[in-house]
Amino acid sequence: MSELILETRGLSKDFKGFTAVDGVDLRVQRGAIHALIGPNGAGKTTCFNLLTKFLEPTRGSIHFNGVDITGEKPAEIARRGVIRSFQISAVFPHLTVLENVRIGLQRFTGTSFHFWKGLTGLKQLDARVLALLELVDLRDMAALKAGDLPYGRKRALEIATTMAMEPTLMLLDEPTQGMGHEDVDRVTALIKRVAEGRTVLMVEHNMKVVSKIADRITVLARGAVLAEGDYAEVSKHPAVLEAYMGSEAAELQGAH
Amino acid sequence: MTDLFGIPISALLGQLLLGLVNGSFYAMLSLGLAVIFGMLNIINFAHGALYMMGAFLAWMGLEYLGLNYWMMLLLAPLVVGVLGILIERLMLQWLYKLDHIYGLLLTFGITLVMEGVFRSFYGVSGQQYQVPEALQGATNLGFMVLPNYRAWVVVASITVCLGVWALIEKTTLGATLRAGTENPKLVQAFGINVPRMITLTYAGGVALAAFAGVLAAPILQVSALMGSNLIIVVFAVVVIGGMGSILGSILTGLGLGIIEGLTKVFYPEASSTVVFVVMAIVLLVRPAGLFGKEK
Amino acid sequence: MTALASSSKTPLNPVYGYALLFGAIALLPALGVYPIFVMKVLCFALFACAFNLLVGFTGLLSFGHAAFLGTAAYGAGHALKVWGFSAPLGLVFGALAAGVVGLGIGLLAIKRTGIYFSMITLALSQMLYFFFLQASFTGGEDGLQSVPRGSFFGLDLGNDLTLFYVVLAIFIGAFWLIYRTVHSPFGQVLTSIRENEPRAISLGYDVDRFKLLAFVLSATLAGLAGATKTLVLGFATLTDAVWTTSGLVILMTLVGGMGTLVGPMVGALIIISLENKIGDLGKVLADLTGINWFNGLGESVSLVTGLIFIVCVLAFRRGVVGEAIALWDKARAKA
């Protein structure tokens, strides 16, 4: 298999004459943690929505593992192993933590349309669910309603559910947004841990997180790729400093 | 004389004109629904009942107060508008944060209550309302004799529809309304009392329904149930038009009136279903409706 | 869902609770309760439970469920009366007919959500209503009359009591199926779709197909209710198919508690009793208050129904059973 797990060519999205994503060529290496950064409204979330086909691209194509998936439906793409999380927390609030993760695993049993069956068949999945919860330190909370979890824990649960899908490519939209310091550190470590053996593409504003774990960074601005490289390269890139990190920061840096 | 599928062209013209009369009602009612939906995100099920109330007010005005048609054409929408304010302030405003479904259910409940009240006071066989003096008689158009009142209905409702359209598309007030549907929070941050604007929009929307009701009073029997069959057809009109544009709801309303009129000639049995058939077809081809925007 | 979730934590298995409930219902005729009334309530309870499967567990508010009740009522009636089907076959035929209609309407409506979905189901069911009004086999305004009861696997259904137990058995069977569906792998996916549809999609579920299956299931069960009603009352009329009946079933579910398993049953009981007894209630009120207007209350069912709707939407959204569960949860949280 090729080195590239995901590649987009000229990916664009217009909203009523306004181009939110403008000819983006994104190349994600297999096994990398790839960060997508950029100012607010740069088109990052829109990019995610295009990659998972929650939005229909206006132009351009998407290739996953060398296959053109531009024409596929969201659920099909998910079944290929491209699983996303959402910018705004996305758990199933009235299901328990355990059930939340089990929904993810359940799809592989092929019984999802079986309305006449009891839940006993699903119980056999519980061991795996608990193992996943262990991974995100949620095992103790397995019986709680997901809606009752503190915010940071919900994000962790979301990651566990995403993990249950055995994703080859995880798309995380601002996984640390709205979290306190300790939660941020925890989730950062968690992402690092779960990224082993798979590929992660994440949107993140917190540069601490990005600098710590991202292998590669793409900077978007006004819908187009502004720069690409590792953290050291990107953080020195003048255009990036200008558009995202602030040119004065550089000036200040230069000043001392 | 030339024929089309065995029907003389002149007769067909007459039927088209009559379809336009019915279409005027659809247009006015779906316009009100569209305005309300645009601002409040509520499907106003009570629209039919308020239309009925408009017709009743016309009748009551004449019966009890001796107020003539023209007075009531002004007063009935005002009274219903005030009722709309009460409905919005006392009930609807608590529902905006909830699923839109609750607005639909609440206004459905209001419909039942209003129909029940009018029914318990006036029965159902209906009241008689005369065509106003000035509009009695008919005009011979050559291909048909058109009662003057029906001509007035078309003129009045198209004028009102275009007026509302112009108000919304061309004035500051309309600009505020449009902005309010786009981004209510920001508009409020500019110091505009958006909740009050919403209340007044609702009042305006239902006043349109009442206006249609007064227009309908001399043509139809004024009865408690006159709105309840109409409203579902108007819903279908709204689905076909797509809730997006004001102009869309007007055009769809008029267009469907005409399609219905033609059906009455060629296949009268289907005249009550044709709207729904059109709806099914439109949904298959364009799920968002003719003028609607996706999502 | 909440009903089960909370009771599953208690040591008492909910199955015992249901057994107790149905046992009590089975005894009602012996206690002198009019069996036909109970059967009617059971039919509507089934109708409401089927409806609730869609709105309460899938989050889709259909405003056209009368279409399924009506289709099955006419279908079963025609099969029993004209084609001479046996009672069980007639019921199955009616339910399946409703299921097929459900598939058709579902395919058109499922693409949209929220109020659009409601309006489309409403309009399509109204179209079906006009069809029933005009089709010759329905008897138009007069309805399809004198449908024979026949026998059910050798049991003579002419006897009200026999019929009662058969209807109860059908109800229990259907309720079991609903219970099963809610607590099945399929039900889990439905719940997840209702709670967060985009998330469910991102987990690889083709939500439209799940919704469609839920819609067809709900239609079929609503059909079973309609077919059973025809069998009990001996006729099928336009009332079964008219849009106000769709409104009624929403009210039942709302009053009882959307998304609870027993709620719709309670709602059906309350609303049907109200329809039957409101005249008496009016007389009592008139005597108590001396206001003569109350005497006419019996003629104002729709007014009272409307008021209940308003009160429920504004102040009582969880319904009787929903509120009870909430109280219970609160009390236990304190303990």
Add this chain to the structure above:
Amino acid sequence: QISGDTVKIGFITDMSSVYADIDGAGGVEAIKMAIADMKGMAGGKKIELIFADHQNKADVAASKAREWIDTQGVDMLIGGTNSGANLAMAKIAAEKKRPFMVIGAGSARLTNEDCTPYTIHYAYDTVALANGTGSAVTKGGGKSWFFLTADYAFGASLQSDTATVVGKTGGQVLGSVKHPLNANDFSSFLLQAQGSKAQVLGLANAGGDTINAIKAANEFGITKTMKLAGLLMFINDIHSLGLKTTEGMYLTDSWYWNQSPEAREWSRRFFEKMKRMPSSLQAADYSAAMHYLKAVDAIKTDDADKVIGKMKDTPINDFYVKGSIRKEDGRGIHDMFLLQVKSPKESTEPWDYFKVVTRIPGDDAFTKLADSKCPLVKK
């Protein structure tokens, strides 16, 4: 031996919907008048009346009837308006063996295909209306007809019954157009009717549809070129439309309050209570209740079969009609009247609406026994 020591009459009709004015509360009052005229007693026992609104729903009517018989000990049922509801009630009454007197429903099926030994169709039926209006109008010179027909079973049977009569009496049907039930607008259909150049427009519909059709016919000036004939209309419809709109229309009814001194006398009493003149149905409610109570009083039992026998044996002779109930199928046989609506000038007092054009003898008006489709009739 009177069951439950009371003679209990159950009256189920439309009290809140389209037909509420024609029968409804006024019907209840009429029956109460009958009970009062019996001094509240029949066969030495108290008479009781219970009534209910069926909201024009057959299922409500049937469930009520069944429940009353099963749990309230109702001895006799009077059925108000709505054929569907009455057909359903007839089934229950027959099953439970209770006399069932149909007043407000018009469907001739009640004594034809769906007849039972317990059904008495007392006041009128669509066949009688068709015979009355169809033959009288045709004979009176309205030779060519066009029908405006409500598109459901009842409308179709009204049309076909009338068309048959028109044909028999030498008239001709030029065409018809079906309109949906509860149509909101009739102008288009009327234009088609006008295009037919027929002399008579037969309105084979009921209630609100008839009313709206007549209004539109006036508006489009169709009343100037065509005669309107309402195939199922009552005085209350004329009342709500007004004479100006309905002037000159024909309709058939079993009774008119101003037709005789005794009728006037009873109607004044009714007017005292209801502030409106009675419809033929309300008069028939009184008459039917009275006929039943007198039978019970005479034979001192409320046993269904015996009372029915007695009622069929006794001629009816009151302010409502002079006639009888046919033994074989329970059809009430009496004269019918072809009425024409007066012009506003001709009307001298409130509710003075009709001229009696012809009296149609009962034997001509109703289905002949030979033509009956009732399985009970032995041929």
Add this chain to the structure above:
Amino acid sequence: MTAALEISNLHAWYGESHILHGINLSVQKGQVLTLLGRNGAGRTTTLRAIMGLTGARKGSIKVHGVETIAMATHRIAHLGLGYCPEERGIFASLTTEENLHLPPRLSGGRATPMSDEQIYQMFPNLAERRHSPGTRLSGGEQQMLAVARILRTGADILLLDEISEGLAPVIVQTLARMITALKAQGFTIVMVEQNFRFAAPLADHFIVVEHGEVVESFSAAELPAKQAKLDELLSV
């Protein structure tokens, strides 16, 4: 003298995320305050909280001495606030001129409202495009429109969120001149800026926000002394 704007211990939430954790600041009449901080630090949220546009709010916000924490958004605005949002908030269904005329005159505004002529003089681009739909304007023009729109209302406290973002240097210079002019006219201004070079010469006072808290607060005079600290706080 009461401050034009005084905030103490302000907390704010978006749904369940707790964004502001006790912000304290105050601005005197006629002063320019600049909020600095990294992406996502909570500066925009501070402005939105002042207008009552976040979810729940707690603490105290006084505008000209009037407590507004429990007020409806439109009432807050009428105390004399003009808000220019980060996303600009140009209405797509309105023309440029309609956008400009949308905000009404504020009853409590103390500044002299600018006339259309004055505004068009300041932003000639807008005059040219007054009849085209709002979102057809270029990003820079949209930014001008968003600022211009609140100058007509008579608001004397302006909340400006990243107005220099995405604009060509010339326009940024125009804006800088405009702010200087406004300041001279007595306007009170609270700015959120990423562009330090733009903000530095304009502001009387600086505040650095980090994770929803004020971590530094100093006046323009202290700027050179704080440079190193700032550098650390804002560095990426």
